[in-house]
Every structure is written in C-alpha cells, then in structure tokens.
Amino acid sequence: MNSNRDLLQDNDLAIYEALIGEEKRQQAGIELIPSENYTYPEVLAALGSVFTNKYSEGYPGRRYYGGQQFTDIIENVARDRAKQLFRAEHANVQPLSGSPMNQAVYMAFLRPGDTVLGMDLSHGGHLTHGAPVSHMGKIYNFVRYKTRPEQQGSIDFDELLKTAVEAKPKMVLCGYSSYPRDYDYLRFKEIADQVGALTMADVSHIGGLIAGGAMRNPCDAGFDFVTTTTHKSMRGPRGGMILCKEQHARIIDKSVFPGLQGGPHMNAVAGVAITLGKALQPEYADYCRQVLNNAQVLAKTLLANGSELVTGGTENHMMVIDTVKSFGINGRVAEETLDSISITTNKQVIPDDPNPPLRPSGIRLGTPAATTRGMEGEDMKKLGVWISEALKRYDDQSALEAMKTEVENLCGKFPVPGISD
Numbered sequence: 001m002n003s004n005r006d007l008l009q010d011n012d013l014a015i016y017e018a019l020i021g022e023e024k025r026q027q028a029g030i031e032l033i034p035s036e037n038y039t040y041p042e043v044l045a046a047l048g049s050v051f052t053n054k055y056s057e058g059y060p061g062r063r064y065y066g067g068q069q070f071t072d073i074i075e076n077v078a079r080d081r082a083k084q085l086f087r088a089e090h091a092n093v094q095p096l097s098g099s100p101m102n103q104a105v106y107m108a109f110l111r112p113g114d115t116v117l118g119m120d121l122s123h124g125g126h127l128t129h130g131a132p133v134s135h136m137g138k139i140y141n142f143v144r145y146k147t148r149p150e151q152q153g154s155i156d157f158d159e160l161l162k163t164a165v166e167a168k169p170k171m172v173l174c175g176y177s178s179y180p181r182d183y184d185y186l187r188f189k190e191i192a193d194q195v196g197a198l199t200m201a202d203v204s205h206i207g208g209l210i211a212g213g214a215m216r217n218p219c220d221a222g223f224d225f226v227t228t229t230t231h232k233s234m235r236g237p238r239g240g241m242i243l244c245k246e247q248h249a250r251i252i253d254k255s256v257f258p259g260l261q262g263g264p265h266m267n268a269v270a271g272v273a274i275t276l277g278k279a280l281q282p283e284y285a286d287y288c289r290q291v292l293n294n295a296q297v298l299a300k301t302l303l304a305n306g307s308e309l310v311t312g313g314t315e316n317h318m319m320v321i322d323t324v325k326s327f328g329i330n331g332r333v334a335e336e337t338l339d340s341i342s343i344t345t346n347k348q349v350i351p352d353d354p355n356p357p358l359r360p361s362g363i364r365l366g367t368p369a370a371t372t373r374g375m376e377g378e379d380m381k382k383l384g385v386w387i388s389e390a391l392k393r394y395d396d397q398s399a400l401e402a403m404k405t406e407v408e409n410l411c412g413k414f415p416v417p418g419i420s421d
C-alpha cells in the first residue's frame with residue numbers, strides 16, 4: 001500500500017516538493033528563533049491522524065455532537081496532565097493558539113474600555129498585550145509599563161504600584177515574547193491585590209520551562225489566569241492552554257467555547273496530551289535545564305565576541321542582540337546575514353527602539369530547538385562565534401560561504417526529530 005507521503009507525491013507535486021524543501025531546510029541549518037522548536041514524532045503522528053476529522057464542540061461529557069468516546073479520553077488526559085504539571089486548579093486545552101487564548105481570558109473578564117496593565121511591546125510584551133495595532137489594544141485601555149534594560153531588565157515595582165494606583169486596572173498582566181529575564185510573580189500579585197485587580201501571566205515562551213521545573217510558576221503565586229502556547233519551549237503542536245483557579249473555570253470554558261471558538265482541533269489536542277505526557281517524564285526536566293545552560297553559554301560567547309545584549313544577558317532561553325550598537329547593522333540585515341549561513345533568527349525591536357519593526361535595531365535568539373536536536377555547550381560556543389563573525393563580516397561573501405559550510409556540517413550531526421533520511 002502507498003504511504004501517505006507517496007500519495008502526496010503522486011497527487012500534489014507542488015505541495016510535496018515544498019514539504020521536502022522545508023525538511024531539507026530544517027535539517028541543513030539550525031533554528032534559533034526562541035519561539036520555535038522541533039516537535040515530537042509522536043505529535044506529528046497525532047496531528048496527521050483521524051482526530052482531524054472530528055467536530056467536538058463542548059467539553060468532555062457535555063458535547064454537542066455524537067461520537068465523542070475517544071475525543072473525550074484525549075481531552076481529559078490533556079487537562080489532567082496540564083493541571084498536574086502546573087499545579088493548576090483548572091485547565092482549558094482548546095484554544096487554537098496564543099492570540100485566541102489571551103482573547104478568551106480578556107473577553108471573559110473585561111468589558112470594552114476596561115484598563116489593563118501590560119508590558120510595553122518594545123520592552124518585550126506581546127501584540128495581544130495591548131499593542132495599538134492589535135484589536136485588543138483598541139477594545140481595552142492598556143496602560144503599558146516598561147523594564148529597566150540598563151538594570152538587567154528589572155521591573156520597577158514601586159513605579160508599577162504608582163501606575164496601578166493611578167490607573168485602577170481591572171487586570172494586571174505580565175508575560176512576554178522578547179524579555180530575557182524571569183519575573184517576580186509574587187510582586188505582581190501583591191500590587192494587583194493592593195488595587196483589587198485580577199492577575200494574568202502569559203508564559204507562552206517559557207511554558208515548557210515552567211512545566212519542567214526550570215523557571216518560576218505563576219500558578220504557585222496564586223495568579224488568576226496563566227496562559228501558554230504549547231509549541232514553543234513545550235515542544236508540542238501549535239495550540240494554547242488556559243490555566244486558572246477553579247472559581248473562574250466555568251466562565252473561562254464558556255468564553256473559549258461557545259464565546260470565541262467553534263470546534264476545537266482535536267488532532268492538536270491529542271498532540272497536546274502527548275506533549276504534556278512527555279513533560280511529566282524525568283528526562284524533560286533535564287531538557288529544560290539544558291535549554292537554560294545552552295542559553296548561558298551562547299549569551300556569554302556572544303558577549304565575549306562583540307555583541308551587546310539587551311539587559312546584558314539572559315535568565316531564560318532567549319537573548320536579544322542590539323545589532324546596531326554592536327555591529328552597525330539593523331536587525332533585518334542581521335537576520336538575512338545569518339539566514340545566508342543557515343542560522344535562523346528573527347529581527348526584533350529593542351526597548352524604545354528608534355527604528356521601525358521591519359528594520360529594527362536587533363535580533364532575537366533562543367536555544368529550545370537547538371537543545372531538542374541534542375546540541376550542548378561546545379556547540380553553542382561554535383554557533384556564538386559564527387554568529388559574531390558573520391555579523392562583523394556581513395558583506396564578505398566568501399567568508400559567509402565558508403561559515404555556512406561549517407554550520408551545515410555541525411547540523412548534519414544532529415538529526416531533526418521526525419525527519420527521516
């Protein structure tokens with residue numbers, strides 16, 4: 001019998017060839033975008049399974065369509081594993097991804113015009129945390145707080161308290177997509193309690209690292225809502241989860257469905273269940289520690305070779321290089337230069353960036369994907385030196401070509417999970 005892949009080759013050559021091209025690209029180079037990872041082969045199997053055929057509006061035991069005996073099993077397993085890993089009272093595993101996940105929380109507990117304290121986008125916050133270009137930023141009144149990049153990116157909590165007293169927010173939101181530090185969640189909670197606000201942490205980037213015990217867990221600090229995507233450090237399929245206190249469970253579930261979404265993607269929910277099962281294994285804690293160790297080595301190598309890092313270093317899996325200050329090139333040129341040596345990163349705004357988002361002043365890098373491939377400290381040192389050399393010699397084609405060969409030789413030793421020869 002033909003494999004699914006043979007069928008694809010026979011019946012849709014354009015898509016087949018793009019798939020083969022993407023596999024070759026992923027295998028030949030290294031993924032250093034901090035929000036990306038290589039998922040488990042078991043998750044790829046679930047994503048391509050018959051669960052994709054099923055509509056499952058509602059929740060286990062309370063569905064609107066028949067035929068749910070197996071979808072109920074996977075959703076219950078996913079919810080139980082999520083609660084166990086995060087020490088959460090309730091878990092909703094249906095959000096299709098990060099943005100709807102956050103919208104479902106806002107729409108459940110805020111009214112249009114309500115005030116939310118959220119981290120400024122250029123300081124590392126996310127679009128859905130109130131950036132003026134997002135619909136969320138238009139519906140709610142986001143008051144932005146900033147970090148102190150020159151003081152290791154710390155948050156000025158005295159200032160935050162003053163802002164909270166003045167703004168009287170309904171919700172205090174923390175979380176980030178480009179902030180290389182950890183948070184003191186208890187301080188956020190204290191401030192929220194002082195002004196009677198709800199607390200929400202969007203830990204999408206570090207959800208996996210929290211599940212693996214390598215970073216602080218806002219559920220332990222008594223946050224009302226903790227949201228996380230499942231495809232970043234967690235290594236799962238694309239999706240989102242909302243963890244909350246039991247007292248909010250009914251309202252959150254209603255907000256996800258029927259409030260915001262229709263049928264959940266049950267093939268992805270199966271993948272989330274598998275991913276959370278992996279995160280419960282002892283090896284997963286080792287993986288998370290190695291992600292952080294690799295980030296330390298990469299950051300130190302970059303610093304030693306001429307990079308200026310936003311906040312001066314990292315406490316998590318990511319770092320941001322100010323490429324304008326360090327090498328006199330903007331983030332777009334830096335991203336393209338590294339692409340040309342098979343190292344994938346992304347251009348990134350830095351705090352209060354004077355440059356626009358498509359030509360910002362930096363790039364963002366992270367270690368979850370490289371760690372998944374089995375890379376360790378010595379490999380990070382090599383990558384750190386090549387990145388620095390490439391950014392210094394961005395207009396030297398022959399030097400870049402030589403580095404590309406070295407990068408691809410290294411990557412050849414670390415197969416991408418789920419891609420066969």
Ligand code: DSN
Nearest residue numbers: 034035098126177178
């Ligand atoms: N696109 C994600 C990231 O790269 O951080 C956030 O949504």
